[in-house]
Amino acid sequence: MRIGDLAARTGVSVRSLRYYEEQGLLVSTRSPSGQRRYTDKEIDRVRFIQRLYAAGLTSRTIAELLPCVDSPTAQNADAAWEQLHQERDRITQHIEELARARDALDQLIAINREHRSRLAAG
Amino acid sequence: MRIGDLAARTGVSVRSLRYYEEQGLLVSTRSPSGQRRYTDKEIDRVRFIQRLYAAGLTSRTIAELLPCVDSPTAQNADAAWEQLHQERDRITQHIEELARARDALDQLIAINREHRSRLAAG
DNA sequence: CTAAAACCTGACACTGACGTCAGATGCAAG
């Protein structure tokens, strides 16, 4: 599977895939001429990376977490434990923050509705 | 109230306050020498702006929404209506995305726990 | 065989909300 195929099947740009590799998030074997080759496994890998990006994790953080997933040792498992819980807490906090912001927006919507009905009547 | 005071009372940097003004989100009267003066009203204003930023709204979007809040007319109320609902939907979608990402992280945490207990026992 | 399309590396551009610095001015205290 070439990089364009992987891009097509994941919806991620070719540029991003090369960037992921540069950041140590994604590995590829190379053809004799140097072109990247991927297996189907990498599809899930990319989607997984996208998930973590969506969670607001930075590529650096993801890179720190992945060794624990790929080849767990006592050392990296312990190191990852802290970070995993830290990120989980951050996401939870972010969700709550967004919920509050949505409430604020709902108030604006209510005000707006009032304005609109009043202005439509007036 | 000078800009440093407003910064202290809102927890927002002086730089940011000037930036908000530059973007049309915040207004100030000026002393004869040109220094910005604020009233207590601006404290709430800044906090409100921060809320919308936390919701992921861009300064441009906030600037489009504010006229409807400040001096509602039929025109800007109608224009804001669409945008308000659009942003609300976006936030909801974002929250769901974060929740999914957190689930992914929870799976990682579960895997990590297994590794740790296995490695501790082995 | 040849043209087109895909790939390579390397580098610069962009976005957005700021940080930060420079050089000048304002203002309160000793």
Place this chain on the structure above:
DNA sequence: CTTGCATCTGACGTCAGTGTCAGGTTTTAG
């Protein structure tokens, strides 16, 4: 008066992920 802090404008730096271009090689289709 002067010392020193706050403020002003203007400009450039930052981060992170990605777009995009240049210039060259490889693969594929006709």
